[in-house]
Amino acid sequence: MLARLIQQTRPVFYAAMVLSVLNGVANVGLVSLINEILNADGAARYPWLWGFAAIAIVALGLQVGTRILSERLTHGSQASIRSRVAEHASNARYQHLEKVGEARIRTALTDYCHDVAEFFVSLPVMLTNGIVVVGCMLYMLSLSWPIFLLACLTLLLGSAGYHLVHMRAIKHLHVAATEQERLFGHFDSLTAGAKELRLHRHKRELFSQQVLGNSIETVRRGKTTGMSVFALASGWGRFLIFAFIGLVLFLLAANNDQERVMTGIALLFLFMINPLEVLLLSIPRANMAKIAAGKIEAICDELKMEEASASVTPTGFHKIAMHGVIHRYFHEQSDEFFTLGPVNVSFRPGELVFLVGGNGSGKTTLAKLLIGLYVPEDGQIELDGKVVSHASRDEYRQLFSAIFSDFHLFERLLESPRVDLDEAGNRLLTKLHLQHKVQIKDGAFTTRALSQGQRKRLALVVAYLEDRPFLLFDEWAADQDPAFKDVFYRELLPELKAQGKTVVVISHDDRYFHLADRLLKMEDGQLREMALEADSALDQTEPVMTRAEGAASVQ
Numbered sequence: 001m002l003a004r005l006i007q008q009t010r011p012v013f014y015a016a017m018v019l020s021v022l023n024g025v026a027n028v029g030l031v032s033l034i035n036e037i038l039n040a041d042g043a044a045r046y047p048w049l050w051g052f053a054a055i056a057i058v059a060l061g062l063q064v065g066t067r068i069l070s071e072r073l074t075h076g077s078q079a080s081i082r083s084r085v086a087e088h089a090s091n092a093r094y095q096h097l098e099k100v101g102e103a104r105i106r107t108a109l110t111d112y113c114h115d116v117a118e119f120f121v122s123l124p125v126m127l128t129n130g131i132v133v134v135g136c137m138l139y140m141l142s143l144s145w146p147i148f149l150l151a152c153l154t155l156l157l158g159s160a161g162y163h164l165v166h167m168r169a170i171k172h173l174h175v176a177a178t179e180q181e182r183l184f185g186h187f188d189s190l191t192a193g194a195k196e197l198r199l200h201r202h203k204r205e206l207f208s209q210q211v212l213g214n215s216i217e218t219v220r221r222g223k224t225t226g227m228s229v230f231a232l233a234s235g236w237g238r239f240l241i242f243a244f245i246g247l248v249l250f251l252l253a254a255n256n257d258q259e260r261v262m263t264g265i266a267l268l269f270l271f272m273i274n275p276l277e278v279l280l281l282s283i284p285r286a287n288m289a290k291i292a293a294g295k296i297e298a299i300c301d302e303l304k305m306e307e308a309s310a311s312v313t314p315t316g317f318h319k320i321a322m323h324g325v326i327h328r329y330f331h332e333q334s335d336e337f338f339t340l341g342p343v344n345v346s347f348r349p350g351e352l353v354f355l356v357g358g359n360g361s362g363k364t365t366l367a368k369l370l371i372g373l374y375v376p377e378d379g380q381i382e383l384d385g386k387v388v389s390h391a392s393r394d395e396y397r398q399l400f401s402a403i404f405s406d407f408h409l410f411e412r413l414l415e416s417p418r419v420d421l422d423e424a425g426n427r428l429l430t431k432l433h434l435q436h437k438v439q440i441k442d443g444a445f446t447t448r449a450l451s452q453g454q455r456k457r458l459a460l461v462v463a464y465l466e467d468r469p470f471l472l473f474d475e476w477a478a479d480q481d482p483a484f485k486d487v488f489y490r491e492l493l494p495e496l497k498a499q500g501k502t503v504v505v506i507s508h509d510d511r512y513f514h515l516a517d518r519l520l521k522m523e524d525g526q527l528r529e530m531a532l533e534a535d536s537a538l539d540q541t542e543p544v545m546t547r548a549e550g551a552a553s554v555q
């Protein structure tokens with residue numbers, strides 16, 4: 001991932017690297033010049049003045065330039081990662097998205113993204129400081145080769161020590177990063193479960209102390225331990241530097257009385273300590289970036305994008321048929337599968353189909369398979385005799401408008417540009433008795449702060465405006481008042497049918513089942529077609545299941 005980001009930001013990246021190197025060189029130039037000036041006699045110093053001023057200004061300019069470019073890289077890489085994760089999240093198979101889950105995706109878009117971006121701040125810093133250290137070492141070599149060799153030995157010992165603890169630190173940081181994904185899920189529960197937490201003090205305490213508290217603690221411990229191990233490594237590095245200084249001073253005091261060498265080495269120490277420390281501190285940051293990049297990469301791999309299909313929006317169909325379609329859910333806790341199917345069923349234009357059955361019997365799962373959100377594990381779906389493949393699935397999905405119980409209302413209608421969008425939308429709002437609560441202005445709802453039943457009516461407005469040939473309502477009427485339920489079943493559904501739309505209604509409202517053209521019943525993952533009697537006497541009272549028990553072949 002880091003390599004890809006570097007590739008994407010190549011010109012800025014290379015420019016930042018070149019400026020960082022030049023900045024390092026200018027700094028080394030400055031320190032060697034200072035040493036020369038210090039060792040020159042009074043008046044002989046003045047000719048150096050302009051050189052000193054020039055290098056100082058250049059070094060300053062380079063530092064500012066590097067900083068600006070690294071900011072561009074940081075924010076550019078952050079934007080690029082976010083776009084990539086978002087692209088994967090919006091184009092991946094729906095079931096893969098469900099599996100990865102909201103919390104992991106959010107962690108990738110926030111924390112991991114931030115950690116990777118940090119790498120681009122630390123990289124130029126590492127490079128500049130690396131150059132300063134290398135330059136200082138070379139200058140040291142020109143002053144005294146035994147001291148240079150000692151410095152090399154010190155660096156070698158420093159990196160060996162660092163390498164030894166490195167893996168241990170990474171392990172702790174990994175644990176923290178994985179727990180962080182879970183923590184984001186718990187943060188969601190703070191708002192989504194706010195009502196429950198307020199109503200049950202004991203639950204609230206347990207949640208905040210054990211669930212949330214433990215998770216926060218695990219992240220804190222992992223990060224603190226990981227970074228402390230790195231701090232130990234950096235302490236080891238610092239210890240070596242001081243040992244090196246002590247040894248050199250001792251060596252110099254014993255064997256050398258050259259003033260130029262003495263001041264030079266002293267200057268170099270002072271000048272090198274900070275870059276060395278910054279280098280040691282930047283390494284953990286770079287490691288965090290590596291872990292985060294790996295996590296983002298894993299999420300993008302799990303969210304493999306579906307094959308792009310031709311951007312055609314089909315306007316109609318003759319027959320949609322499911323042949324031997326099977327879907328399984330694996331439940332880890334109970335080590336069991338829920339199996340839906342094999343399902344054989346077909347739909348034609350202008351049909352009003354009710355899909356009924358007990359809770360957890362598989363109605364929603366069947367709906368997701370039918371509209372192409374889930375890919376069948378076995379069997380196939382045919383559209384007008386042609387198998388829906390990976391390549392044509394996105395095109396196939398454009399046949400449907402669906403409202404599930406966990407529907408989402410976008411603020412903007414996001415329809416393809418349509419001049420009469422506001423007008424048509426506002427007409428529908430009136431039809432659904434919402435005109436006093438909300439309006440459509442410039443393609444957006446004026447508010448979405450409505451009751452659940454009202455928001456569902458807004459979702460219905462969206463479905464109407466989409467004008468797709470196949471509509472699917474998953475317990476849409478469950479939140480409506482009895483009067484509007486009646487409007488939905490007796491007016492809106494027949495209207496849609498009259499327009500030639502196929503409508504599948506998942507429903508528990510058995511008093512309206514007789515209005516359907518067909519009645520499908522789901523029982524423990526198995527679909528049956530129920531015989532429908534055109535007996536209107538049953539209207540309003542008897543549940544249809546008691547009268548239509550003859551299962552017909554579903555085709």
Ligand SMILES: Nc1ncnc2c1ncn2[C@@H]1O[C@H](COP(=O)(O)OP(=O)(O)OP(=O)(O)O)[C@@H](O)[C@H]1O
Pocket residue numbers: 098329330331338357358359360361362363364365366522
């Ligand atoms: N995301 C999921 N992961 C794992 N198992 C699932 C998932 N969604 C549903 N299931 C399982 O599949 C079964 C069928 O669920 P589904 O939501 O299709 O039922 P349903 O008939 O729509 O129920 P309801 O009337 O309560 O909405 C459930 O018993 C549940 O165990």
